[in-house]
Amino acid sequence: MYNAKAVIAGIVIFVVLASSPFWLGYRGKNYTSTGVVLPKDEKSCIEDTEFMRAQHMRLLNEWRDEALRNENRVYVSAKDGRKWTISLQNTCVKCHNNYQEFCEKCHVANSVYPYCWTCHIIPTEGK
Amino acid sequence: MFASLILVLLMGAIAWVGASIGLASLFGVVLPYVAVVVFIAGLVWRMVYWAKSPVPFAIPTTGGQEASLDFIKQAKIDCPSTTWGVVKRMFLEVFFFRSLFRNTLAEVRENDPVNNGPRSIYYSSKWLWCFSLLFHYCFLLVFIRHFRFFMEPVPSCITFVETIDGIMQIGAPRFFMTGGILLVAVLFLLGRRIFNQRLRYLSLANDYFPLWLILGVVVSGICLRYFDKTEISQVKIFLMGLTHFSPVSPEHLNAIFIVHLTLVCVLLMYFPFSKLVHAPGVFFSPTRNLANNTRRVRHVNPWNPPKQFFTYPEYEDAYRDAMAEAGLPLEKQPEKAAE
Numbered sequence: 001m002y003n004a005k006a007v008i009a010g011i012v013i014f015v016v017l018a019s020s021p022f023w024l025g026y027r028g029k030n031y032t033s034t035g036v037v038l039p040k041d042e043k044s045c046i047e048d049t050e051f052m053r054a055q056h057m058r059l060l061n062e063w064r065d066e067a068l069r070n071e072n073r074v075y076v077s078a079k080d081g082r083k084w085t086i087s088l089q090n091t092c093v094k095c096h097n098n099y100q101e102f103c104e105k106c107h108v109a110n111s112v113y114p115y116c117w118t119c120h121i122i123p124t125e126g127k
Numbered sequence: 128m129f130a131s132l133i134l135v136l137l138m139g140a141i142a143w144v145g146a147s148i149g150l151a152s153l154f155g156v157v158l159p160y161v162a163v164v165v166f167i168a169g170l171v172w173r174m175v176y177w178a179k180s181p182v183p184f185a186i187p188t189t190g191g192q193e194a195s196l197d198f199i200k201q202a203k204i205d206c207p208s209t210t211w212g213v214v215k216r217m218f219l220e221v222f223f224f225r226s227l228f229r230n231t232l233a234e235v236r237e238n239d240p241v242n243n244g245p246r247s248i249y250y251s252s253k254w255l256w257c258f259s260l261l262f263h264y265c266f267l268l269v270f271i272r273h274f275r276f277f278m279e280p281v282p283s284c285i286t287f288v289e290t291i292d293g294i295m296q297i298g299a300p301r302f303f304m305t306g307g308i309l310l311v312a313v314l315f316l317l318g319r320r321i322f323n324q325r326l327r328y329l330s331l332a333n334d335y336f337p338l339w340l341i342l343g344v345v346v347s348g349i350c351l352r353y354f355d356k357t358e359i360s361q362v363k364i365f366l367m368g369l370t371h372f373s374p375v376s377p378e379h380l381n382a383i384f385i386v387h388l389t390l391v392c393v394l395l396m397y398f399p400f401s402k403l404v405h406a407p408g409v410f411f412s413p414t415r416n417l418a419n420n421t422r423r424v425r426h427v428n429p430w431n432p433p434k435q436f437f438t439y440p441e442y443e444d445a446y447r448d449a450m451a452e453a454g455l456p457l458e459k460q461p462e463k464a465a466e
Contacts, residue, residue, distance in 0.1 A: 002182070
């Protein structure tokens, strides 16, 4: 092998970088569950769980546009046709009233920092 | 072009169907491990293979005046004559694609006012440089951003990259500029091969295939983030399971995620055996890693056999008697040599 020193150094750097998803993961904690605490007194959300988990951000964005730009405060659920008031503060946060135990559990772990709370008040469960 | 497009679509479709009929673990767990092993072992093999290949001639690319007499100005970066100069040129090549920046385009312009007819013109063409630079850096940033799925807690540097990337605050989830620019850049690199007649003539399946493949990865990724979403905390749980060697089933994840992951795995496995190895290859190119000092330093071909020298004293020892008989001048006369 020619230039063995430089080549071996290069190969070591490459292997360290290429395997970084593996060893970097080991330096921190494992992540096996979200640890979300669901509201106690309400059993079902406005749409089914699957949809809410994946698409809630889109729903919230649509709600913002409906309420603030179209002055439409009524949302009809696609699940059961029930009517809901479009309001983060009065509808969502009424049940999901603990920011630390609900929103933050997934958001912080997945590095999601939405800008909801630049206008709205962070719910802290009556504190 | 179409064959490689169909190949990529077929692989995506296989992953999609596989995920739908319950083979998600095959595509989500087995394939990534195989792909990572093939990628790392393949590239190490490739680098060792290159390092073992001898360089018979000194063939550095010259892009300017080489080192000469003192009063002739040397182009120190484009024609380096020292190792340090090579390092500088390599740095500019790897980080800023200097050789693409120097790209010129020759074209015959019909009805040119200067000639009152056709005239060949040469001008600087920066498009390829611009878009390949955007492509590579955006791909790097997108790759770095994905570490939020591999690390718990997410380090602040990755959060910072995301903040800058989504600083326009368009929509929810926020639009990441690198993703959009990456898509545009891939489309440019692809369009360049398709719509430029000369390039199209030169392009082969192995030029189109990686572009379609990367386009597939980018489109499925963008789709997962903005359109047909999947729950990212489940994605993180799944990926952390992979990196901690205790995989969890990806059955409940969106089929597009499996397609995205499968295409990434194909890219990783394809990487060491394709033109994509230009990444380590640039460091192994004799045209790039040698200094242009051929007039000062002798480059010995490593496969030259050892020289069989026959010096003059040995020659005289062999033919002394015959030479003396013929009356040729000798350094040692026969009677002296016999002593």
